[in-house]
Amino acid sequence: xxxxxxxxxxxxxxxxWTPEEDLMLVAYIQEHGPGNWRAVPTNTGLMRCSKSxxxxxxxxxxxxxxxxxxxxxxxxxIVHLQALLGNRWAAIASYLPERTDNDIKNYxxxxxxxxxxxMSAGGGEGGDGEGGGAGGGEVKTRAVAPKGQWERRLQxxxxxxxxALRDALSLDPxxxxxxxxxxxxxxAAGAAPSSQAAYASSAENIARLLEGWMxxxxxxxCGAARKTTTATTPSGSRSSASVLxxxxxxxxxxxxxxxxxxxxxxxxxxxxxxxxxxVAAPPPAFSMLESWLLDDGMGHGEAGLMDVVVPLGDPSEFx
DNA sequence: AACCGCTACAACCGCCGGGCA
DNA sequence: ATGCCCGGCGGTTGTAGCGGT
Numbered sequence: 486x487x488x489x490x491x492x493x494x495x496x497x498x499x500x501x502w503t504p505e506e507d508l509m510l511v512a513y514i515q516e517h518g519p520g521n522w523r524a525v526p527t528n529t530g531l532m533r534c535s536k537s538x539x540x541x542x543x544x545x546x547x548x549x550x551x552x553x554x555x556x557x558x559x560x561x562x563i564v565h566l567q568a569l570l571g572n573r574w575a576a577i578a579s580y581l582p583e584r585t586d587n588d589i590k591n592y593x594x595x596x597x598x599x600x601x602x603x604m605s606a607g608g609g610e611g612g613d614g615e616g617g618g619a620g621g622g623e624v625k626t627r628a629v630a631p632k633g634q635w636e637r638r639l640q641x642x643x644x645x646x647x648x649a650l651r652d653a654l655s656l657d658p659x660x661x662x663x664x665x666x667x668x669x670x671x672x673a674a675g676a677a678p679s680s681q682a683a684y685a686s687s688a689e690n691i692a693r694l695l696e697g698w699m700x701x702x703x704x705x706x707c708g709a710a711r712k713t714t715t716a717t718t719p720s721g722s723r724s725s726a727s728v729l730x731x732x733x734x735x736x737x738x739x740x741x742x743x744x745x746x747x748x749x750x751x752x753x754x755x756x757x758x759x760x761x762x763x764v765a766a767p768p769p770a771f772s773m774l775e776s777w778l779l780d781d782g783m784g785h786g787e788a789g790l791m792d793v794v795v796p797l798g799d800p801s802e803f804x
Numbered sequence: 805a806a807c808c809g810c811t812a813c814a815a816c817c818g819c820c821g822g823g824c825a
Numbered sequence: 826a827t828g829c830c831c832g833g834c835g836g837t838t839g840t841a842g843c844g845g846t
Contacts, residue, residue: 499815500815500816500840501814501815502814520832534816535832536817536831536832537816539832540816541815544815553813573835574834574835575834586833590835591812595812595813
């Protein structure tokens with residue numbers, strides 16, 4: 486309480502970012518890596534709140550972000566995960582490395598929720614559109630569920646997620662969208678739908694500018710980022726990074742902590758996987774996901790808890 | 805051609821949790 | 826052990842663009 490605002494509101498510019506501001510931000514991050522957001526406005530001269538800078542970077546400028554046109558596969562995954570995890574967008578986003586939580590959240594609110602609503606109106610089953618069965622209610626559990634309960638939930642989530650993934654994958658025989666790292670990067674620059682606003686293309690250009698910077702060979706951005714985050718404060722980490730690199734994954738495994746559906750846990754386990762990590766080595770996300778979720782060695786005996794989470798009726802009906 | 809409503813998405817706000825002194 | 830700082834997260838709002846009337 487009484488927490489001072491992160492920025493002096495009067496001195497902070499609000500509203501849409503201009504290309505110039507984006508360039509300033511990108512240039513700074515190119516040099517220093519993401520992180521230490523507090524210092525960004527000061528060092529760049531941007532009249533923006535540090536939070537705003539971070540958000541702009543993570544949601545828009547960060548390379549490797551795919552925009553628009555959610556594939557059917559992605560939709561399915563989102564629907565499944567939303568049913569499983571509720572509105573834990575960051576956790577959901579961790580399964581869709583190329584998407585930001587904001588994007589997914591928006592997509593859910595604008596497309597999927599409506600779609601489900603229509604479905605439930607027409608089909609009766611298929612989950613309550615508003616937040617999904619697990620949605621509204623489940624989200625609350627994050628806040629109110631006692632620790633033990635949370636732990637059980639986590640196990641259930643893992644189990645159910647694995648199940649859901651099987652379903653999702655079996656629903657669509659077509660191979661999961663191979664998400665080659667570099668393709669995702671270039672897609673951020675080039676694959677944006679033409680429907681994007683004019684300015685989107687300038688952002689793409691910025692992303693393109695970054696390509697050289699975050700090229701693995703150079704590793705400059707990553708190195709810088711890592712250095713920054715470890716030297717000062719681990720930051721700029723996106724939960725999406727959790728499934729991005731084998732390193733992260735193995736860390737999760739070896740650490741005994743699966744890429745938990747809980748966003749907070751995910752992030753806490755992947756602090757070094759900064760946004761840069763997400764960009765530099767976006768691996769075959771789905772294969773990672775599959776291998777984890779489908780790994781039979783993980784989590785046993787929680788079948789009885791399946792009831793805890795109320796999945797959507799039949800996801801296949803959704804499509 | 806003008807107006808209106810809807811949609812999609814970028815951005816903001818407030819709260820929470822982790823790390824550190 | 827405690828308080829503060831900072832970053833992350835989810836909910837909500839604002840607004841530009843688009844289509845229909």
